[in-house]
Amino acid sequence: MNLLDQYAESLQQLKSQGNLRRFTSNIQQDKYITIEQQRMLNLSSNDYLGLASNIQLREEFFDVTDHSARVMSAASSRLLTGNFPQYEQLEDTLSKAFLGRSALLFNSGYHMNIGILPALSDSKTLILADKLVHASMIDGIRLSAAKYLRYRHNDLQHLEQLLEKYQQDEAFNKIIVVTESIFSMDGDETDLAELVRIKNKYPNVMLYVDEAHAIGVRGKQGLGCAEQYHVINDIDLLVGTFGKAIASIGGYLICHPIIREYLINSMRPLIFSTAQPPICMAWTNFVLKKVFLLNASREKLHDLSQYLQRSIIAKQYECPSTSHIVPVVIGESQKTVNLAKHIQSEGFYVMPVRPPTVPKQSARLRISLTALIEQSEIDALIALL
Numbered sequence: 148m149n150l151l152d153q154y155a156e157s158l159q160q161l162k163s164q165g166n167l168r169r170f171t172s173n174i175q176q177d178k179y180i181t182i183e184q185q186r187m188l189n190l191s192s193n194d195y196l197g198l199a200s201n202i203q204l205r206e207e208f209f210d211v212t213d214h215s216a217r218v219m220s221a222a223s224s225r226l227l228t229g230n231f232p233q234y235e236q237l238e239d240t241l242s243k244a245f246l247g248r249s250a251l252l253f254n255s256g257y258h259m260n261i262g263i264l265p266a267l268s269d270s271k272t273l274i275l276a277d278k279l280v281h282a283s284m285i286d287g288i289r290l291s292a293a294k295y296l297r298y299r300h301n302d303l304q305h306l307e308q309l310l311e312k313y314q315q316d317e318a319f320n321k322i323i324v325v326t327e328s329i330f331s332m333d334g335d336e337t338d339l340a341e342l343v344r345i346k347n348k349y350p351n352v353m354l355y356v357d358e359a360h361a362i363g364v365r366g367k368q369g370l371g372c373a374e375q376y377h378v379i380n381d382i383d384l385l386v387g388t389f390g391k392a393i394a395s396i397g398g399y400l401i402c403h404p405i406i407r408e409y410l411i412n413s414m415r416p417l418i419f420s421t422a423q424p425p426i427c428m429a430w431t432n433f434v435l436k437k438v439f440l441l442n443a444s445r446e447k448l449h450d451l452s453q454y455l456q457r458s459i460i461a462k463q464y465e466c467p468s469t470s471h472i473v474p475v476v477i478g479e480s481q482k483t484v485n486l487a488k489h490i491q492s493e494g495f496y497v498m499p500v501r502p503p504t505v506p507k508q509s510a511r512l513r514i515s516l517t518a519l520i521e522q523s524e525i526d527a528l529i530a531l532l
């Protein structure tokens with residue numbers, strides 16, 4: 148058997164299990180997505196505030212951005228010649244918004260999550276991670292020298308038991324607790340106030356919270372669940388991404404200035420990768436300043452989310468969500484796939500999520516709402532369930 152045959156056989160296996168993934172060509176326009184000539188309401192988008200599809204916003208950005216500032220490549224890492232003023236301007240915006248704490252930027256959320264944990268841990272570090280954290284954090288943990296354990300999803304009692312047990316253990320001189328605020332599959336959330344209360348009991352524990360799905364969406368200014376629950380100053384490593392509600396690309400960390408300086412000297416994806424094009428930084432900064440003022444959109448999204456959650460429960464489905472990411476748990480995989488196909492044929496782009504991504508017999512439709520959706524559209528969707 149030649150080398151390619153081995154890969155071809157694995158692909159064939161995936162295909163026969165119905166698990167083969169492919170890119171789908173699509174065209175997007177406002178809140179609609181067109182796939183194979185079928186135009187559907189996009190209910191699978193991370194553009195939670197509708198800013199990525201806002202052409203006027205894009206035009207306004209170019210109107211206020213001088214040609215000389217439209218730099219399309221950094222051509223270097225920030226530590227060499229890539230530290231353009233746009234980076235410092237964006238870090239300054241973040242730092243001011245996050246109560247004067249330090250801010251550090253990364254090329255993507257993935258870079259951020261695979262880089263920070265390995266840089267901050269050694270073999271005397273224990274990482275305790277929620278069972279359902281994003282793959283990028285799992286990869287960061289795997290790249291680190293730390294030992295790690297996962298606590299039951301969203302079970303802070305279990306976490307506290309583990310902290311009690313290990314904080315005295317001489318094998319470790321620090322523990323890092325890793326979680327998301329809003330989780331991407333169930334749309335449920337960590338009780339950040341309680342998490343902070345637990346963490347504050349132990350002097351050798353640091354908290355790492357990923358707000359990828361909450362930045363822009365939660366808090367008066369859109370700074371995330373940390374703002375909503377008044378714990379910005381209590382989270383040692385507060386991270387998030389610009390690729391979702393912020394309609395751009397990149398990751399950020401809010402932290403102590405010592406941690407920032409340490410990462411600049413030790414974090415490999417930061418040191419050994421060409422920095423983002425300065426124009427992307429300028430765009431992120433432009434969008435972020437708008438986002439601070441979009442409380443009306445956040446409130447609309449919140450109301451829509453609650454309306455959808457209630458409607459799903461009224462239809463007797465299980466719905467763990469407390470956010471704008473709203474799963475409808477169907478159970479059996481084939482039934483879920485068939486239902487998704489039917490809903491798509493009626494003009495709503497909803498995707499099925501099956502095991503092994505989610506536990507057995509809990510296949511589901513995953514709906515993600517944006518502030519562009521109207522209540523009448525939710526009613527029409529619910530009628531199809």
Ligand SMILES: *Cc1c(COP(=O)(O)O)cnc(C)c1O
Binds near residue numbers: 257
């Ligand atoms: C999307 C996501 C990331 C990755 O961010 P990118 O900027 O897309 O690389 C990281 N963490 C979580 C929780 C995410 O949902």
